[in-house]
Amino acid sequence: MAEGEKLIPINIEDEMKSAYIDYSMSVIVSRALPDVRDGLKPVHRRVLYGMYELGVRSSSAHKKSARIVGEVLGKYHPHGDTSVYDSMVRMAQEWSLRYMLVDGQGNFGSVDGDSPAAMRYTEARMRKIADDMLADIDKDTVDHQLNFDDSLEEPTVLPARVPNLLVNGASGIAVGMATNMPPHNLSEVVDGTVAYIDNNDIEIDELITHIKAPDFPTGGIIYGYDGVKEAFHTGRGRVVMRAKATFEEVQGRECIVVTEIPYQVNKADMIKKTADLVNEKKIDGISSIRDESDRKGMRIVYILKRDAIPNIVLNTLYKYTALQTSFSVNNIALVKGRPQLLNVKEMIHYFVEHRHEVVVRRTKYELKKAEDRAHILEGLIIASDNIDEVIKIIRASSNADEARENLIERFKLSEIQAKAIVEMRLRQLTGLEQDKLRAEYDEIIKTIADLKDILERKDRRMQIIKDELLEIKEKYGDERRSEINFAGGDLSIEDMIPDEQVVLTISHAGYIKRTPLSEYKIQNRGGVGQKASSTRTEDFLEHLFVGTNHQYMLFFTQKGKCFWMRVYEIPEGSKTSKGRAIQNLINIEKDDMVKAFICTQDLKDEEYVNSHYVIMATKKGVVKKTSLEQYSRPRQNGINAIGVREGDELLEAKLTTGTSQIFLGLKSGKAIRFEESKTRPMGRNASGVRGITLADDNDEVVGMVSVHNFEDDILVVSENGYGKRSSIEDYRITNRGGKGVKTISVTDKTGSLVAIKNVSDSDDLMIINKSGIAIRMSVEDLRVMGRATQGVKVINIKGNDSIAAVAKVMKDEDSLEEVDIKDIEVHTENGTGIDIEGTDTTKEGTDGSERPDDSEE
Numbered sequence: 001m002a003e004g005e006k007l008i009p010i011n012i013e014d015e016m017k018s019a020y021i022d023y024s025m026s027v028i029v030s031r032a033l034p035d036v037r038d039g040l041k042p043v044h045r046r047v048l049y050g051m052y053e054l055g056v057r058s059s060s061a062h063k064k065s066a067r068i069v070g071e072v073l074g075k076y077h078p079h080g081d082t083s084v085y086d087s088m089v090r091m092a093q094e095w096s097l098r099y100m101l102v103d104g105q106g107n108f109g110s111v112d113g114d115s116p117a118a119m120r121y122t123e124a125r126m127r128k129i130a131d132d133m134l135a136d137i138d139k140d141t142v143d144h145q146l147n148f149d150d151s152l153e154e155p156t157v158l159p160a161r162v163p164n165l166l167v168n169g170a171s172g173i174a175v176g177m178a179t180n181m182p183p184h185n186l187s188e189v190v191d192g193t194v195a196y197i198d199n200n201d202i203e204i205d206e207l208i209t210h211i212k213a214p215d216f217p218t219g220g221i222i223y224g225y226d227g228v229k230e231a232f233h234t235g236r237g238r239v240v241m242r243a244k245a246t247f248e249e250v251q252g253r254e255c256i257v258v259t260e261i262p263y264q265v266n267k268a269d270m271i272k273k274t275a276d277l278v279n280e281k282k283i284d285g286i287s288s289i290r291d292e293s294d295r296k297g298m299r300i301v302y303i304l305k306r307d308a309i310p311n312i313v314l315n316t317l318y319k320y321t322a323l324q325t326s327f328s329v330n331n332i333a334l335v336k337g338r339p340q341l342l343n344v345k346e347m348i349h350y351f352v353e354h355r356h357e358v359v360v361r362r363t364k365y366e367l368k369k370a371e372d373r374a375h376i377l378e379g380l381i382i383a384s385d386n387i388d389e390v391i392k393i394i395r396a397s398s399n400a401d402e403a404r405e406n407l408i409e410r411f412k413l414s415e416i417q418a419k420a421i422v423e424m425r426l427r428q429l430t431g432l433e434q435d436k437l438r439a440e441y442d443e444i445i446k447t448i449a450d451l452k453d454i455l456e457r458k459d460r461r462m463q464i465i466k467d468e469l470l471e472i473k474e475k476y477g478d479e480r481r482s483e484i485n486f487a488g489g490d491l492s493i494e495d496m497i498p499d500e501q502v503v504l505t506i507s508h509a510g511y512i513k514r515t516p517l518s519e520y521k522i523q524n525r526g527g528v529g530q531k532a533s534s535t536r537t538e539d540f541l542e543h544l545f546v547g548t549n550h551q552y553m554l555f556f557t558q559k560g561k562c563f564w565m566r567v568y569e570i571p572e573g574s575k576t577s578k579g580r581a582i583q584n585l586i587n588i589e590k591d592d593m594v595k596a597f598i599c600t601q602d603l604k605d606e607e608y609v610n611s612h613y614v615i616m617a618t619k620k621g622v623v624k625k626t627s628l629e630q631y632s633r634p635r636q637n638g639i640n641a642i643g644v645r646e647g648d649e650l651l652e653a654k655l656t657t658g659t660s661q662i663f664l665g666l667k668s669g670k671a672i673r674f675e676e677s678k679t680r681p682m683g684r685n686a687s688g689v690r691g692i693t694l695a696d697d698n699d700e701v702v703g704m705v706s707v708h709n710f711e712d713d714i715l716v717v718s719e720n721g722y723g724k725r726s727s728i729e730d731y732r733i734t735n736r737g738g739k740g741v742k743t744i745s746v747t748d749k750t751g752s753l754v755a756i757k758n759v760s761d762s763d764d765l766m767i768i769n770k771s772g773i774a775i776r777m778s779v780e781d782l783r784v785m786g787r788a789t790q791g792v793k794v795i796n797i798k799g800n801d802s803i804a805a806v807a808k809v810m811k812d813e814d815s816l817e818e819v820d821i822k823d824i825e826v827h828t829e830n831g832t833g834i835d836i837e838g839t840d841t842t843k844e845g846t847d848g849s850e851r852p853d854d855s856e857e
Helices: 012-032 042-054 065-075 081-090 128-134 164-168 186-198 204-210 226-234 267-279 310-320 344-385 387-396 400-411 415-422 431-456 458-476 491-496 606-610
Strands: 102-105 123-126 144-146 153-155 170-173 178-181 221-223 236-242 244-250 253-260 286-291 300-304 324-330 332-335 338-341 483-485 501-507 511-516 541-548 552-557 561-566 594-600 613-618 622-627 650-656 661-666 670-675 701-707 713-718 722-727 753-759 763-769 773-778 803-810 835-837 842-844
Touching (some): 012 042, 012 170, 042 081, 042 123, 042 128, 123 128, 128 458, 178 332, 186 204, 186 344, 186 458, 204 344, 226 324, 244 300, 267 300, 300 310, 344 387, 344 400, 344 431, 344 458, 387 400, 431 458, 541 594, 541 803, 753 803
Parallel strands (some): 221 483, 701 753
Antiparallel strands (some): 102 123, 144 153, 170 178, 221 236, 236 324, 253 300, 501 511, 501 541, 552 561, 613 622, 661 701, 713 753, 763 803, 803 835, 835 842
């Protein structure tokens, strides 16, 4: 051991503790976390300040990046040159920062993860917005500290006219904590900050009306609003981001085209991983992927196989690839040197507090400068007023020091004033210059009064902060890039969706859509009809239903499963569009299909669900009644609605109040009428009881009607276009399980029975052929006749066409030419249903009409 040295034994455990705490605090405070005031980490602050000191402003020429990095390393940031260059590069990438702070020239990398060129090849300068981050830094607005070798001073924070923490966000991993802040739109942040300045007690919910959600540089869609709201309120939350995708037809093939991807997603990696999933058969329906991105913008094209359904493929891509990712918000920033979790209001509060301090310090600095100048001007004015005597004193003095002393003694001047007079130039003795002196002095006195007023009145200082913010908004504000999709799991979207009447249609192949009811017009009986839907080859419309946007839809499948959905979640389409595949909306099995729907009010209303029942019928004549309450707790994969026996399938489901009468119609032309009370309520998994006895093995039930209003008539329609109305009283009440009575005379001319419904003169009928032709007619046009007759022609059938579906629409009596949405009154707790029968299977949705105790059609 060298002379004079000594060993001090230290407990290793204590040393490890203290050393690690020192290290972690160093990482937290001077490396990984941004300051709440300017939103910058030390490395970014040093890069900007280094560029400022080098004179590489937005108005100057670009300088080599290596020169800037060398300046920052040598003076302020004693770490690796890579860390400095990488930080500078990130500030120049438009996909990394919402508002870039550095203007780069050369290769600064790409969204595909390509590395930037080495710093000896690239050049950079500050952007205009970075100038505003440093504005007034030379006016003693912020504290400075010594650099690593105590040879220079560097700012501890920038004056930051821009609320940089909110607009650009930040991410960093410290020791024991991390931060992940999303970027926001500058215009929205300024509006929110101004609203906070106007009212410091503003609620976060009100701030959210200004700052709506994060705004990512890569655009995309923010899917769902719950996570955003939580992040604004608490500082933590999960924001789901989706790529922006559209469907296009390219060279006869359907394609998904992605033009914007989620923030921080590497495009090349995402495409490679998607291709791997396609090759591994985890994603079906994609034949190839092309990246057609160029300098004009991003364009990733997923070319689909011929039999693929675009929506299903897109949903699969969202589920398995980075086309949908989430941003975990964790707003931790340094407040007075300590890490703190902040909500949006606190972040704005600390920014405004910082700007207030900057304005105060700047004003004090400017006031001191103004007072110093005024002091000198007072001396110069005294000198110009007594110029002859001043010249005499100066000439009589042996040197400058003596001249100053003599002037101070004669005119009671200060040292500074006397020095200014001695150094005064001869040209300042002209009359014009003397006038200028006085004008400057008057002006500076006004400035001093104004600056003192600013220091005395907080409201003026706040107004200055507001004006400067609005100026920043004017200079750099832009439109949102990220769209917000409120419907992503958030039901408050109801406030934004009008509760209007819509027609829901489902085709035989399972395509569903909703269309405003006003698109359909009435025609007279026997008309040819108008095109209702462009269906695929050999497809036809099989179900048609009227509901309102805010109602709940229950879907019942032939295997006896029940699924749950809101009406507004069903995609909207025009009258001629084919809609979206239903398996894209609900998790239905491949070999199952939807057979019936029920439209209800709020399923969370206990009184409502306990006073209503679902009554179901199967093809083989089995009926079953279950309380609606059993269907009020939906599951993602559906719930059992009825135990369907082998060889049978569910056909109908209706909503009732438990007091109606049930009609069942058979393909063979028979019908039965019995009291609903004859069927006792059962559990969801039960199979039900016999409702009607079939005539033979080929016979089957085509429809079920549930009525309570005995003024209605029973309407039946056969597949060749014949139909008729008969009085309800023509059908006698029997016990369930009987063979029924004749309801229409079935002949080769009429064809088999396809539909049975209850109607009144105030109803309209919608009749749709297999070919997709629809005709709308008034029930009044059909006269009431006996139940055993064959009826009259209700629609002209061309060639081999036949009726696919019959539906009932309520109408206003005054409306003759066109039924408008507002003309259709739906007074039911259960919603308006239109039923529909298919050729081989019949469907009927619920219809709650005006009848008080008949909630179902």
